[in-house]
Amino acid sequence: MTQLTRRYRFRAIHRLADPDGADEGLHGHHYALEITVQGPIDEQSHWSASRDDLDSVVNHKVLRLYDKGHLNQFLPFTSGEYLAWDIARRLKPTLGDRLIRVSLQETRKNLFYISDIAKCQEINEDAHHNRNSTKENEG
Amino acid sequence: MKTMPTLRACLARKAYFSCAHRYFNPSLSEKENRSLYGSLYSEYGLGHNFVVEAHFEGPLRVESGLIVNIREIDAILKEVVAILDHRHLNMDVPYFSRVVPTPERIAEFLYHQIAERARWPEVKLIKVRLFEGEDLWIDYGLVDSEALPR
Numbered sequence: 001m002t003q004l005t006r007r008y009r010f011r012a013i014h015r016l017a018d019p020d021g022a023d024e025g026l027h028g029h030h031y032a033l034e035i036t037v038q039g040p041i042d043e044q045s046h047w048s049a050s051r052d053d054l055d056s057v058v059n060h061k062v063l064r065l066y067d068k069g070h071l072n073q074f075l076p077f078t079s080g081e082y083l084a085w086d087i088a089r090r091l092k093p094t095l096g097d098r099l100i101r102v103s104l105q106e107t108r109k110n111l112f113y114i115s116d117i118a119k120c121q122e123i124n125e126d127a128h129h130n131r132n133s134t135k136e137n138e139g
Numbered sequence: 140m141k142t143m144p145t146l147r148a149c150l151a152r153k154a155y156f157s158c159a160h161r162y163f164n165p166s167l168s169e170k171e172n173r174s175l176y177g178s179l180y181s182e183y184g185l186g187h188n189f190v191v192e193a194h195f196e197g198p199l200r201v202e203s204g205l206i207v208n209i210r211e212i213d214a215i216l217k218e219v220v221a222i223l224d225h226r227h228l229n230m231d232v233p234y235f236s237r238v239v240p241t242p243e244r245i246a247e248f249l250y251h252q253i254a255e256r257a258r259w260p261e262v263k264l265i266k267v268r269l270f271e272g273e274d275l276w277i278d279y280g281l282v283d284s285e286a287l288p289r
Contacts, residue, residue, distance in 0.1 A: 002243045002246065002247070002277055002278065002279045003277065003278040003279075004242075004275070004276075004277055005275065005278070006274060006275050008274075041241075041244065044164060044167070044175065045162075045176070045239070045241070046238060046239035046240075046241045046244050047239075047241040047242075047243050048243050048277075050177065051179060052177040052178050
């Protein structure tokens with residue numbers, strides 16, 4: 001079995017909701033996103049995944065929305081761990097079980113990745129149920 | 140050789156090489172190759188600075204605290220990497236005249252070449268990680284359910 005990881009970059013701005021009520025300024029990051037897919041090596045192409053297909057899925061489902069975006073305008077939370085979940089949820093319907101890792105580097109000092117990617121759809125729905133109450137907190 | 144059976148660890152060592160490869164399956168027509176490889180199709184091929192990481196797992200030896208002497212790993216990596224370094228894989232390496240030298244196949248090739256030479260008792264080559272430049276890498280090996288970050 002082989003795993004292929006491809007690294008993408010996007011720039012976006014956000015404002016983090018501080019649980020203690022302190023207001024953090026609107027700021028931006030140049031994020032690095034790593035997507036890992038697993039699969040056998042195809043007998044005809046001799047690769048495990050088409051780079052063009054993977055790029056097109058990631059561009060279409062994630063980067064088109066995220067890159068140069070204001071994350072608070074379409075997400076209930078904008079923490080790195082939440083972004084990792086949200087990105088996994090967007091990719092999962094197309095990539096299915098082949099998607100085994102989503103990792104997001106926000107700055108040089110932090111890295112977020114999902115411990116159990118099989119659950120990415122259900123957990124994200126829970127977060128959306130609580131969306132209204134968190135919107136108020138985020139002000 | 141005595142080992143400490145309860146103390147096991149992993150060790151990864153890197154080696155560097157540069158080579159050219161072309162996404163082209165000789166059993167298909169040029170048109171079929173173009174549609175199969177899309178934006179990666181090219182007439183002559185592409186070049187990369189590859190980095191290979193060999194990951195070993197095993198017990199620590201009582202006399203040294205090492206799994207294996209890293210110089211022995213370097214000697215193996217040097218020998219294996221020399222097969223590919225500064226070559227056009229499709230043309231210069233016989234194995235890749237039949238097998239398309241995608242990073243997946245290069246990782247597989249390196250895995251088997253290294254495993255054949257790494258014959259230390261109780262030490263296993265668990266995987267090979269091959270970086271094709273900065274933005275794409277392949278993990279090939281025994282561990283197939285975990286993908287740890289860099």
